[in-house]
Amino acid sequence: MRSQYILFTSFFLFSSLSQNAWSNTNGSIGINYGRIANDLPVPSQVVKLLLSQGVTKVKLYDADSTVLTALSGTGISVTVAMPNGQLESAATSQSFTDTWVQSNIMAYYPKTNIDSIAVGNEVFVDPQNTTSYLVPAMHNVYASLVKYDVASTIKVSSPIALSALGNSYPPSSGSFKPDLVELVIKPMLSFLNQTGSYIMANAYPFFAYMADTKTISLDYALFRDEKGVTDPNNGLVYKSLLEAQMDAVYAAMGLLGFNDIKLVVTETGWPSKGDENEVGASPENAQGYNGNLVKRALTGGGTPLRPNDPLNVYLFALFNENQKPGPTSERNYGLFYPNEEKVYDIPLTIEALKNWNGMVNGSKNEVVANTWCVANEEAGNEKLQQALDYACGEGGADCRPIQEGATCYDPNTLTAHASYAFNSYYHKNSRLSGACNFGGAAYVVTQPPRFGNCDFSTGY
Incomplete structure (x- = not known):
């Protein structure tokens, strides 16, 4: 109150x-x-x-x-x-x-x-x-x-x-x-x-x-x-x-x-x-x-x-x-x-x-084209793991490619797997401004990331 x-x-x-x-x-x-x-x-x-x-x-x-x-x-x-x-x-x-x-x-x-x-x-x-x-x-x-x-x-x-x-x-x-x-x-x-x-x-x-x-x-x-x-x-x-x-x-x-x-x-x-x-x-x-x-x-x-x-x-x-x-x-x-x-x-x-352009029209966030979402290693393993669990769980990211034996499993590192999951979530939410954050565990980049043979450039 x-x-x-x-x-x-x-x-x-x-x-x-x-x-x-x-x-x-x-x-x-x-x-x-x-x-x-x-x-x-x-x-x-x-x-x-x-x-x-x-x-x-x-x-x-x-x-x-x-x-x-x-x-x-x-x-x-x-x-x-x-x-x-x-x-x-x-x-x-x-x-x-x-x-x-x-x-x-x-x-x-x-x-x-x-x-x-x-x-x-x-x-x-x-x-x-x-x-x-x-x-x-x-x-x-x-x-x-x-x-x-x-x-x-x-x-x-x-x-x-x-x-x-x-x-x-x-x-x-x-x-x-x-x-x-x-x-x-x-x-x-x-x-x-x-x-x-x-x-x-x-x-x-x-x-x-x-x-x-x-x-x-x-x-x-x-x-x-x-x-x-x-x-x-x-x-x-x-x-x-x-x-x-x-x-x-x-x-x-x-x-x-x-x-x-x-x-x-x-x-x-x-x-x-x-x-x-x-x-x-x-x-x-x-x-x-x-x-x-x-x-x-x-x-x-x-x-x-x-x-x-x-x-x-x-x-x-x-x-x-x-x-x-x-x-x-x-x-x-x-x-x-x-x-x-x-x-x-x-x-x-x-x-x-x-x-931000300060317009008042009830519009949705601006979509930022040609951007990708990657893990912020400085956030620490615990925070990255929690964010990864959320993205692959309630967040609805497509995490099948980072399962063991799948195309993006290697390299088998927390940063690589989290980046894939965060990017999937980001694209699922139409790359809306703010959809790549996870409490500071992620950030936006303007070049498609690459981990091993996993190609992020094609989107989702």
Whole structure:
């Protein structure tokens, strides 16, 4: 659930650091996979869609068995969630979290690449008032991960809404609401610091823009403000509202003495349709926001206050969800319709970004002619094997030629067999941009590969 609390309503007075001052470290793009709908494709089909788009990170709102099973062996990094309704039990019973971790994490890990657990979601605005349970629940979940010896690879955090901030203007003056600081914020930040985790934040410039269109320009909200405006306290210049929102969270943490905790934007997006009073909700603006955000994250650099920390964000959301309550916008944040057609076209990978023309017409990805898909040896044998198993299994690649005794069995190496399977999958999916990724285990080449006597040039 996304908070509709409005912050940053006086945010137009900012801009951004020079690109030359930014780190070259690239960020990452993930997608929230919500399922509050009665017309979505089955999880196994959804996973094929994710792989075809080159998606490497997915965030869930539960730990659904069917979804986690479908993601098995794909290499996609997964954030699972413990719903707010389970926080009281998790906070008061270590045996509850032991059982929860065993059933929802260990039953699938590591074949399903679970890398984090979101304990609750926007708990501070939960009408059931679960705030007091949050940090004890996080501690117990972490203790259970320690018990199963996976605490070093699976992070524990909790997404906060920006309404947790009491002050957000200018970003350098960001602070948390006083009533939350001692109760939950400081204990949570101490936990994140001690466990080497990061803070999760849900940030929606759309809400701020809709609430104050006279002060906030659409260009500033959509990453199109070339001039930018300045934070009067420190001279840092912002060219996008999202980066200003992120820096307000960084400043709020710094005010409490926590200057080293990373931030991941676990939800952000823009609706393609809204009610009459939902100013700015349109496919053109949704494409502009999400497309420009992807470009901003994948081409490197951090925020003005944290220039060396890359932008890691999860777009909301994969599908339009027809059973979500609230205004029309709530049901129209999806990148895809339930029939898997695009609502609008945006890139999700560096490769797709190169070919992105920014057109809004619901069209499919551009087919890249005269290209082939091969294994990325740098991904490591384990990741290659998982991707190979998926391609030859649920992915539907034609792997008969790489069976023992068949035409492409030799050379009998993981790289050769994976390349054949990945290329078969790529061509089966019409060489759509993003269909050659497998969580970083594959990449596109422009010359037909050759392994032994196996000829890739004829296609499939």
